[in-house]
Amino acid sequence: MRQAKGVRKGRGRINYLPLLLMMAPGLIYLIINNYLPIFGITIAFKQLDYTKGILGSPWVGLKNFEFLFKTKDAFIMIRNTLCYNLVFIFVGLVLNLAIAIMMTEIGRLKIAKFIQPAICFPAMVSIIIVAYLVYAFLSSDGFINNSVLKGNEISWYQSPQYWPVILTIVNFWKNTGYGAIIYIASIAGIDKSLYEAAKLDGATKMQQIFKITLPIIRPMIILMLLMSIGRIFSSDFGLFLQVPMDSGVLYPVTQTIDTYVYRSLMVLNNVGMSSAASTFQSVLGFILVLGSNLLVRKFDSESALF
């Protein structure tokens, strides 16, 4: 008995070796590509001197971060970044789930073969092209002003009040189909016999969705939410810079941390300040992920990430 145990232990150890070896290429890639560059964060705290290199440059503490906060735009850009992202994450979640459920429901119909790829298509379109599509709709001679609003045209690119809605629509048009894919895959993995049993018991479609589908894919939903919360201080640069055509009048509703950094540093070309901005975004995002994971673990320890 004892001997057998020892053998099993020893064999266990040896058996891990091939697995570890197989992991090695991936691990090496991760270390080189994702971990070594983290050292670059030090640039955010330095006044870069090109002859002394990154390590030799003098430390300047938090001076590089000042430009993010020492302006009255700081409130606007942080507010915009957070509010847009909250809307994108939570409304996006509902839309993604709705589409995923609808897609699986029509999965047997022939037309699904067309609809499923079609709703993913906008995600493949370059944001520059999206910007011009929007421009074709909204410019002074554009489609909307020429048809729907003929007679009382709106100059959209001069009217900030409409843009929170426009940007939200554009974002969902572009990303919803693609965002639904992962849920479609999870739903496809649910055991069909559960639904059959529920039907026999007389469950309605709605009951099937709320009592079977959603509870089963909940871990996936939480995983996706945590991942998007990690990026809550970043924004889709193309959406906020290209789609409003960089129109100055719209800055109060289109300025996000990323566009502000871009606009400031295009002129200054200061490497330290740009790394400060992205360090700020990643550190806060990381804290938020840990924080929300902590909350999830408290209420539902099985769905927590770690």
Next chain:
Amino acid sequence: MNKKVISTLLAAASVITLIGCGSSTTAKTDETAAENSTVQTTEAAAKAASSGEGSVVTFSYPTLVVTPTPEGVAPVEDALNDYLKSIGKNYTVDLNPIDGNNYPTQTDMAIMSNENVGIYCPLAGLSNAVSSNKLLPLDDYLGAELKPVVDLEGDQMLRSGKVDGITYAMPCYKGYILYYYWVVDKDIFDATGFAGNDITDIRSLTPILEKIHEQNPDIAAIAPTLGLNGTGNNYCQLPTMGDPDDYKVTDLGSFLGLIVEGDSTKVENMYETQYFKEACELAYDWNQKGLTIKDASVTTDTPTDTQQAGRAASNIIGYGNSAESVAAFTDNTYAFPISKTMMASNSLVWGIASNCSNPRESADFLSLLYTDEQVINYIIYGTEGDDYVVTGEENGIKTIAYPEGQDMNSVPYTAQLSCGILGNQFIMYAIEGGTSPADISFMKENMDKAVYSPVFGYQIDVTPVSTQASAISNAANQYTGGLLCGELDPKTYIPQLIDAVNAAGMQDVIAVAQDQLDAWKTEQ
């Protein structure tokens, strides 16, 4: 047993894959090295140093639109090095053309990681390059290797390459004086009944534009010029109204709205001046009268395209070329000059990277770019026969063309579009469809008669106030496009703009700029 065999096999397979990965990466690295001439240079330099041959000078220059491949560069490099040997130089040159869009980042990164960049152009600004130690001081070479450049450009021009009294770079020598032309469709202009001499400056365009609008209600009378770096579209009011016969304004650069006016050296907030106000009012007037295209502040079509597409009758554009040449650039147009700029500091200066191992030889080659016709033409146009053919000579300037059936995109090597960026433009050949020999003489004459800005040679260094500078450029970008395109009412929005830039720290930046300027003045 079976499992054991399989796992051993898997392990073996993964090890083999790893090795495979390893060797393919090495092979790839070799390829990349071959492509990446900076790396190649370092190796070449090391080789040369060890074998006692002459040293290798690296020349990193930006190319626009087309960047020659390493295969295209090699024969040019060989021909250039043969030529250098024939004139008794003891070094060879490694040509390192870099796509202009990546140039500032790539050269900065290369210097930071101690790769050999050699001679390069700090496009992001000289003062910035000096304050972060990217450039070598050139004072030691001014009396010897660089003497021909000093003689050629003259002390006044060289001020552009100085920071705190030390020379770090040599300005590109070319036709800096720009004329702003009002380019208008011939038929439309003829129909208005106005004559060429009715056009004196930008303000005199208003009645003509009104007439055009009256006669052609379907198209815009004028298209806007696209702003650079998010500074907003405009009708070139700022440069045209800033000319020496008008407000005589020098923009101190960095898109901060800092100017000096007339012959004074007092730094002013441009947004508070009559100059800026009039520029905005003119555009607002045009916009209110319906003379401009709709959505002018957000359009991304170039004015020439808008005009060619028949959506606008005219546009304003700056060129170093003569009116005849500018009119000929687009079909069926007149070009009327409305203003002429003065000499102001510029960032097209060439220095030697601080990590350069052979500054003396580099300085010598830098000098050849200004003085040796052969050298500069190898770099701009490549080798005769393969990359271009000679077609004749005009005004003592050789005229050339691309070989039969070839163009800029298909020849093995050309840096034609870099002609206004490096070296001495006045000793370059004139290529068909580019700057004509007559234009080169025209530009030379303008340079000789140029009016210099009172602060020529001063360049602002915003490093001490970079926080404020970033806030100011953001605050200003919000308004400038709309104001200069006439879409925002100057009465309401200029005061808002002034408040915004002041809140962003305009006073601090002005104080710093004034201190720097005063210090610079005492030095002169």
